[in-house]
Amino acid sequence: SQTIHQWPATLVQPVGSPLSLECTVEGTSNPNLYWYRQAAGRGLQLLFYSVGIGQISSEVPQNLSASRPQDRQFILSSKKLLLSDSGFYLCASRSSYNSPLHFGNGTRLTVT
């Protein structure tokens, strides 16, 4: 089965600083990859998804970007963090459109 490695687990960053969250996947090839954000007390919001290397689709306009430099590596970045970027970020993977969704343990980001 798939294992999603996501780090760091927690992060406190000042406003205006850059961000890089990394996610790597084991146990599958050519997965669909997703970055979600969960604001406090809210549901999961899809930020980006990728169906292959270098293929990134953005769901909502925002201060963040994503990249997929390798098949099983998905990176979430920002050049300058905003207070509103605080939240819980989850990376997820699916082997195919009809397979279960596997999640990483998430990164709790606090922008101060």
Next chain:
Amino acid sequence: KNEVEQSPQNLTAQEGEFITINCSYSVGISALHWLQQHPGGGIVSLFMLSSGKKKHGRLIATINIQEKHSSLHITASHPRDSAVYICAVPNAGGTSYGKLTFGQGTILTVHP
């Protein structure tokens, strides 16, 4: 877009009670997901089902495709079942790339 509604939003039970969480959606789907989010934030996929019923230990998930409704049952509930339970369905229309629409979640607290 597929609309997802979960009920109840909050559920408190005594250890040993039978638990039911409901999920309704607006557009026909190929499969529905039940997820469990632990207090630390990590999310685990419990079930993906497209018809009938699935059982895993004390957890049972059922789905009625015609009525666009699914239920998650927990038999003999235990305090360790305390978590947020989330229902998710595929986005409606076109090529969704495996994207899901998530319910707001049901917060379950089981007291000893």
